Amino acid sequence: MDKININLPQNGYDVFVGNKILKQLHKKIKTSNLHSNLFVVVDSNVYKLYSSDIDGIITSHKGKINILIIEVNEKLKSFNTMQKIYKSLLENDYSRDTLLIAIGGGIIGDICGFVAATFSRGIQYIQVPTTLLSTVDSSVGGKTGINFGNTKNIIGAFNQPNFVLIDIDFIQTLNTEELLSGLGEVVKYAFLTNKDFYKYVVKNISKVFEKNPRVLKRIINESVKFKGDVVVSDEKETGNRKILNLGHTFAHAFEVETKYKLKHGQAVIVGIASALFLSFKLGYITEAKLLKLLELIYLFKNEISFGIINKENAISVMQRDKKNRDGKIKFVLLKDIGNIIIDVEASRNEIIYALEKGIGVFK
Ligand SMILES: NC(=O)c1ccc[n+]([C@@H]2O[C@H](COP(=O)([O-])OP(=O)(O)OC[C@H]3O[C@@H](n4cnc5c(N)ncnc54)[C@H](O)[C@@H]3O)[C@@H](O)[C@H]2O)c1
Incomplete structure (x- = not known):
């Protein structure tokens, strides 16, 4: 099992990554000195697939434990x-000495992190992510929250977990669409980190689609390490984060304008393509570099199809993005991989x- 420490000064924690490590959950709770009153929230789809493993956790626990199985989707992130x-939690007499365990994808993780931030003015929680997206991205970094009205993730809190346990085997039951959703973030990390990882991702995309455990492990480790360092440098996203x-920014507009027919991960890949073209247009990269960097994007040409969108509407969506100030759209662009x-x-x-x-890349 690998261990990555997210070295935040006040609220640092470990991320454990490995195969078949779910059964070590109790041991990790004990060695981390966390509360033994456990409340487990599980995504209903995950429970259907892994009920015997999850029931095993429940029955083998010596202290208080309850499980709540819930259905999730973006509408229910509420x-x-x-x-x-x-x-x-209240019906089962839980109070401040509770450890909340979130087992599921990014939606379960985001909701439970926010519940943990607010129930009884804050309780301990751990993340057990089960999708590619949640393993490489959302389970680490402490952004938690829910959607409100039509605005995604607008109500929430920064709340770091007490640890994250990534059992890579969960990924084996993901369908291609969910795998692709996580791959959007993997492509993002390929551009953000360094040339070695970028080349590794280019070379191994087909193995990710085959859910090769060795490749998944390397990709998860690299992404988590990188995200962890960024979060340590700027926990509350005032700068580098x-x-x-x-x-x-582009991806969000594509999702809204295609009425979410284009899934988040696919939209991120098209969004990165647009960010590369904008980097070129503004003179940050040469045409030769642009063509070189589009190589990873082109690997997804057959996985993404794009119709016509209204560009004026897309710009309005970008203007409403909560990350902007004074109605001005702010882009993240690149001069090179890792720059x-x-x-x-x-x-x-x-x-x-x-x-x-x-x-145009996907037409
Ligand atoms: N907090 C953050 O930093 C952060 C970062 C990125 C995204 N997010 C959020 O994450 C959410 C998306 O997360 P997601 O892509 O994991 O979606 P998700 O939680 O909806 O899971 C996707 C689907 O996969 C199913 N599923 C989960 N694990 C499975 C498994 N092992 N096998 C088979 N099916 C499984 C779920 O039931 C669901 O239908 C969004 O709400 C987004 O806002 C948060």
């Missing part, structure tokens, strides 16, 4: 679902050029 969790939004620039502004024409060119 106050209603939080209320269900609060209600069950913004680099993690590479491609996401990222934040808060870049662009003219309307330059943005339209980047939108058209990014989408």
Whole structure:
């Protein structure tokens, strides 16, 4: 089992990565000196697939334990679902000395992290991510929250977990669409980190689709280490952490404008393509470099199809992005792999050029 420490000064924690490590959960709770009153929240799809492993955790625990199985999707990433969790916690007499365990993808992790931040003014929690996206990205870094109205993740808190346990075997049951969703973030890390990892991702994309455990482990380790370092440098996203939004400003507009037919991971890949074209247009990279960097994007040409979108609407969506200030769209662009620039502004024409060119890759 690998251990990556997220070295935050006040609230640092470990991320454990390995195969078949779910059964070591109790041991890790004990060695981390966490509370023994456990409340487990599990994604219903995950429970269907892994009920015997999860029941094993419940029956082998010596102290108090309850399990709540909940259905999740973006619509249910809401106050209603939080209320269900609060209600069950209270009905079962849990108070501040509780350890909440979130088993599921990014939605379960984000909701439970926010419940843990708010129930009884804050309880301990751990993340057991089960999707590629949640293993490489959302389970680490402490961004928690829910959607409200039509706005994603607008209500929430920064709340770091007490540890994260990544059992890579969960990924074996993901369908191609969910795998692709996680791959969007993997592509992002390939551009953010360094040339070695970028080359590794280019070379091994087909093995990720085959769910090769060795390749998945390396990709998860590299992404978590990188994200951990960024979070340590800027926990509350006042500066450097913004680099993690590479491609996401465009991606959000693509998701909204395709009425979410384009899934998040696919939208991130098209969004990174647009960010590369904008980096070129603004003179941060040469045409030769642009073509070289598009090589990873082109590997997804057959996985993503894109119709026509209204570019003016797309720009309006980008303007409403909660990460902007004064209605000005701020982009994360790059000068090279691992050389990222934040808060870049662009003219309307330059943005339209980047939108058209990014989408054009997938026509
Ligand atoms: N907190 C952060 O820093 C952060 C970062 C990125 C994304 N997010 C959030 O993460 C969410 C997306 O996360 P996600 O992609 O994991 O989605 P998700 O939690 O909806 O899971 C995707 C689907 O896969 C199913 N599933 C989960 N594990 C499975 C498994 N092992 N086998 C088979 N099916 C499984 C789920 O039931 C669900 O239907 C979004 O709400 C997004 O806002 C948060």
